[in-house]
Amino acid sequence: MNDRSWSDFFDFATTGDLLQRDFVQQALIALILLGLLGGLLGPLVVSRQMAFAVHGTAELSFTGAAAALLVGVGVNVGGVVGSIIAAVIFGLLGNRARDRDSVIGVVMAFGLGLGVLFIALYGRPGTGFNLLAGQVVSVGTRGLTAVIVTTVIVIVVLAVIYRPLMFASTDPRVAEALGLPTRTLSVVFAVLLGASVAQCVQIIGALLVMSLIITPAAAAARITSNPAKVVLASIVFAEVAGVGGVVLSLAPGLPVSVFVTTISFLIYVVCRIVGGRRQRTAGRVAATEELTVV
Numbered sequence: 001m002n003d004r005s006w007s008d009f010f011d012f013a014t015t016g017d018l019l020q021r022d023f024v025q026q027a028l029i030a031l032i033l034l035g036l037l038g039g040l041l042g043p044l045v046v047s048r049q050m051a052f053a054v055h056g057t058a059e060l061s062f063t064g065a066a067a068a069l070l071v072g073v074g075v076n077v078g079g080v081v082g083s084i085i086a087a088v089i090f091g092l093l094g095n096r097a098r099d100r101d102s103v104i105g106v107v108m109a110f111g112l113g114l115g116v117l118f119i120a121l122y123g124r125p126g127t128g129f130n131l132l133a134g135q136v137v138s139v140g141t142r143g144l145t146a147v148i149v150t151t152v153i154v155i156v157v158l159a160v161i162y163r164p165l166m167f168a169s170t171d172p173r174v175a176e177a178l179g180l181p182t183r184t185l186s187v188v189f190a191v192l193l194g195a196s197v198a199q200c201v202q203i204i205g206a207l208l209v210m211s212l213i214i215t216p217a218a219a220a221a222r223i224t225s226n227p228a229k230v231v232l233a234s235i236v237f238a239e240v241a242g243v244g245g246v247v248l249s250l251a252p253g254l255p256v257s258v259f260v261t262t263i264s265f266l267i268y269v270v271c272r273i274v275g276g277r278r279q280r281t282a283g284r285v286a287a288t289e290e291l292t293v294v
Contacts, residue, residue: 024250026139030203031242031256033151034212037196038242039235040158042217043227044189047169051214053090056104057194058209060086060111061201066118076146080198086111087194088187139203147199154192165189166227208257211264212238219268222275237267 045054064082065075090104139147158165168175168182176182200209220233245260 023139024246026141026144027203027246027256028243030139030144030147031246031260032239033147034196034200034203035216035238035242036235037151037154038200038212038238039216040154040231041193041196042213042234042238043220043230044165044169045193045213046217046221047166048189050090050193051210052101052104053087054193054197054210054213056090056108056111057083057086057197058201059108059115061194061198063111063115063118064198065201066115066122069122070118074142076143076198076202079201080146080195082111083198083201084191084194087190087197090190143202147203150195150199154196157188157192161185161188204257204260208261211257211261212242215264215268216241219264219271222268222271223278237264237271241267 045051061079061083064085065079067082068075068078086107089107164175164180165185165188168180168185172182197209197213200212204212216237217230217234219237220230224230224233241260241264244263245256245258248259248263249256
């Protein structure tokens with residue numbers, strides 16, 4: 001029988017001490033960088049209607065990581081390879097959402113089956129749970145280095161292709177008619193997304209990647225239609241969810257992913273309510289002005 005009380009379970013007095021530990025500081029830095037990646041890539045993912053592709057990429061990153069464990073290769077390497085292969089496959093499908101979703105469903109189901117097989121052959125079922133739910137407290141120097149390198153690469157490449165990529169994401173037909181290399185942009189973006197998703201999988205798990213990439217961007221889109229403001233708000237929301245999740249998880253000792261997903265979801269709910277009220281207010285104002293003109 002568990003004799004711990006709620007006051008023992010949520011012992012915030014230990015939070016300050018834990019924040020001084022190296023592994024917690026590494027986790028905070030990792031979540032800050034992943035929040036930045038999620039905030040930058042999320043709006044593009046939402047505008048390209050690739051939310052399901054992110055989920056599929058995360059699941060296949062799990063498959064790659066499981067295969068890496070089985071053959072004795074680094075888990076991070078396996079996860080990156082698996083997610084990039086999956087992301088490129090999805091990216092080559094372009095903007096045909098109908099075909100993309102069906103292919104993602106087929107490939108993801110097969111990949112998950114392989115991942116379960118690899119974990120079973122590896123012989124440590126608990127490792128599979130860590131890959132699915134994340135292990136932020138064991139980021140380590142190598143894991144943090146991988147996140148830093150990925151973040152730098154993504155930011156540099158996005159700085160070069162962001163404007164044409166945004167144009168191709170919002171109006172692909174016009175972009176293609178104007179001669180933009182939409183297919184190449186899709187593949188490059190898929191590689192960036194795959195690498196970022198792989199790092200998220202190592203930290204918060206394959207099942208919860210969308211809480212840092214999709215949810216903040218979806219929340220930001222509810223409160224503003226300005227592209228620059230959407231990106232800024234998305235970054236802020238992702239950082240609040242990521243950093244807040246780490247800090248809040250220290251007291252009860254629960255998995256970080258529990259708090260990251262909860263904070264991210266609450267932000268979305270608040271933004272949806274605020275956005276709905278603004279739309280209704282704008283509609284009433286427009287109706288009043290129309291009646292005044294008449």
